[in-house]
Each structure stands twice: as structure tokens, then as C-alpha cells.
Amino acid sequence: xxxxxxxxxxxxxxxxxxxxxxxxxxxxxxxxxxxxxxxxxxxxxxxxxxxxxxxxxxxxxxxxxxxxxxxxxxxxxxxxxxxxxxxxxxxxxxxxxxxxxxxxxxxxxxxxxxxxxxxxxxxxxxxxxxxxxxxxxxxxxxxxxxxxxxxxxxxxxxxxxxxxxxxxxxxx
Amino acid sequence: xxxxxxxxxxxxxxxxxxxxxxxxxxxxxxxxxxxxxxxxxxxxxxxxxxxxxxxxxxxxxxxxxxxxxxxxxxxxxxxxxxxxxxxxxxxxxxxxxxxxxxxxxxxxxxxxxxxxxxxxxxxxxxxxxxxxxxxxxxxxxxxxxxxxxxx
Numbered sequence: 001x002x003x004x005x006x007x008x009x010x011x012x013x014x015x016x017x018x019x020x021x022x023x024x025x026x027x028x029x030x031x032x033x034x035x036x037x038x039x040x041x042x043x044x045x046x047x048x049x050x051x052x053x054x055x056x057x058x059x060x061x062x063x064x065x066x067x068x069x070x071x072x073x074x075x076x077x078x079x080x081x082x083x084x085x086x087x088x089x090x091x092x093x094x095x096x097x098x099x100x101x102x103x104x105x106x107x108x109x110x111x112x113x114x115x116x117x118x119x120x121x122x123x124x125x126x127x128x129x130x131x132x133x134x135x136x137x138x139x140x141x142x143x144x145x146x147x148x149x150x151x152x153x154x155x156x157x158x159x160x161x162x163x164x165x166x167x168x169x170x171x172x
Numbered sequence: 173x174x175x176x177x178x179x180x181x182x183x184x185x186x187x188x189x190x191x192x193x194x195x196x197x198x199x200x201x202x203x204x205x206x207x208x209x210x211x212x213x214x215x216x217x218x219x220x221x222x223x224x225x226x227x228x229x230x231x232x233x234x235x236x237x238x239x240x241x242x243x244x245x246x247x248x249x250x251x252x253x254x255x256x257x258x259x260x261x262x263x264x265x266x267x268x269x270x271x272x273x274x275x276x277x278x279x280x281x282x283x284x285x286x287x288x289x290x291x292x293x294x295x296x297x298x299x300x301x302x303x304x305x306x307x308x309x310x311x312x313x314x315x316x317x318x319x320x321x322x323x
Contacts (some may be wrong), residue, residue, distance in 0.1 A: 002196040017322065019200055020279060023207035024320045028217070053322075060225075098186060113187035118218035140177050145186065152176075157248055 001047045004084055014058070018050040040088065044081045086105040090154050097148035105141035112138060181184040195229070214319035215307060218246035218253055244308075253308060253316070257323055261297035264288070266308060275307040276300045277317075282307070301323070 001022060005015040025046055026164060098106060104127075111123045124131045145151060177185060222245035242257040251268040266272055277282040277315035278301050288294040303322040309315050 002200060003192060016200065016203065017302065019203055020207070021320060021322055023186060023204045027207050028319060067192060087188075087192075090185065091192050094185055094189040095193055098189070109183075110190070113183055113190060115187070115191065140317065142182050143292075145183055146176055 001043060002142075003087070004044060004080075005049045007080065008055060010051060010054060018047060018054055021050050022046050038072050040085055041081070042137055044085055047082060069083075093150045093154045097145055097150040100148065100150075101141060102142055104137075105144060108134070108137055109141055109145070176306075203279075215315040216248045216250065216320045218308075218316045220319055221245050221247040221320075224320035242323070244321070250314045250317045251308060251310070251316045253306060253318060255321075257299075260299055261295060262299060264294045264296065266281065266292035266310075268292070268296075270310055270312075272308050272310040272314075275309075276304055277307060278304045 001019060002015070003086075007020055010018065029042075033042065039136065062084065088093070101109070102143065107127060109128070111118050111126065120131050120134050123129070123134060129137065189198065223245070224241075224243045242256070244255045246253040246255070254265045254267065256263040264274070266288050270320045271290055272288045272292070274286050274288060274294050274296070276286075276296060281284070284296065286294055286296065303320040305320050306318045307316070308318075318319070
């Protein structure tokens, strides 16, 4: 939900508005949702619809600070929903697998993916680990992560990894 | 395993997974949990059946001319609630016309309680904070709750 709102460049207050409305709609509809697997799609689609509604309301009130329309994702944008769902599923699986790694691996990998990146010398000092062993430990920890059943189960989603690389640095 | 991520790809995936999770404020998640506190309110649901500003263009994203007075209708099998949105208040009428207790519910819970007059009219002032819903209870025991309204 958060990341779909981000695509529409909504302000924090508007995102909260969308979030509240979507949760409340869910509470209303939850009795009629029969298929648990359909829930993520329902949430994503409803979030997108609410984003559009909020933007429309803002335009009606003549708000000038909104991004121009040609910078908006086109709508209805089924592909965007699909991408967000895949990304959310992949992120959740990778996070769950990461949480199951030994503490040492979690610490090292967290530092390796930190933004801004941290130098090996810095990591070495923080973790009390020799610089020469960071590389091999990194490889061993990544291998554990890769072999986790949760991550292996989404290996088919590898096609999306190029996009992750492009989008990864820019995300807040 | 030719499809598996190599080290650099896996790090990129992990970076995205951890940062996208951190980006979501705790209050945003908390608001979702709080919403479920409303799950157990009894009362028949009155659905939005008419909105003067929406129509099909609400979905397609084309601009609509602002209506002079926005009107909304909520319908349940036993009761209809009609609302007119003015600059700073809401004018309402219950059909069939009768005296009823109207509660304004916001996310924080029930806030204002007012009564409709004998022809079912009521005035809510000032405008409730979005989103809100109205609960309408009549002397005859009808208990109706509108869907959530965001103006």
C-alpha cells in the first residue's frame, strides 16, 4: 500500500488518508472475501483506486503542488499492480528468510546493504571481524539466504531483479 | 539453479526488501490494526448509492465539473440517508422521515451525537474529519451505519 501511494507521489497526509480508507473498506468487506489468496490483489487495486480518488479531490480544490498529470502512472494500470504485488511478495519472502539467518549473518548483511554503503574497514571495526574474512563470510551468508526454501520458492521471480537493482538505490 | 540470484543480485534484492519495509512508518501499520476495532459494530450497513460528483468519471480519472452542492445518498433496506455537503456543514434527511439519533463516527470513535427533527432533518456542524460515518438509530429500533465517507 505504502509503495503504491509512493508511485502517485502523494504527500504523507494523503497517504494516511488512503491507508485509512482502504483499511476501513477492508473491514467492511472482509466477511465477503472468500479467497485469502485474493486479498493482496484486492488491497493493491483498492489502494490504487483510492490514490486516484484523492488526487482528483485535490485537483478539484485547485491544489497546485501536485505533480503534472504526465508524470502520473497511467491508469487503470494493471501492470503496475502486478509489479507491486510481485515485489511485495518477493520482499516479504526475502525478509522472512533473512530473519531466520544466524545473528552474525544478519549483522554483516545489514551493514553490506546499508545506505550509504559502509567500507569494509568500517564493517571490520564494528563487527570485530578481520577484513580478509568479510568476503568469504559474505559469500557464505548469501548462500544460506539463497538456499532458504522461502527464497528458493520465488526464484522464478528472478526476471524482476533487474528492476530491483534500478529502483533499489532510489527508494527511501 | 541457473535461475538463482547471484551474490550481487541477491544483495540488491535484500537491500530493497529491508529498505522498503523500513520506509513504512509504524503509525501507518498501526492505523491498519486499529481499523479492525470497528469490525464488531452491529447495525445494518447503508451503502453509498448516489454521489453527485462521482459517477463513472470517478473511475476513469477524467475531470468533472464541481457540483454546486454535493449530494450523497446512503441506502439500506429499512432506511435512506440523504446528505448535502455545504461549505462547512452537512445537511441530512432520513427517509422515511422520523426522529432519530445520529452519531458521527470518526476513526477515533463516536464523536458527535445529534437528533433529527420530526421530518427527519439534521445538521452536522462543523464538518467531521475524514473519513467518517454516520450511525442512525430510530425509536423503532432500526440501527443503520453508513459506509465510510471521505469528502
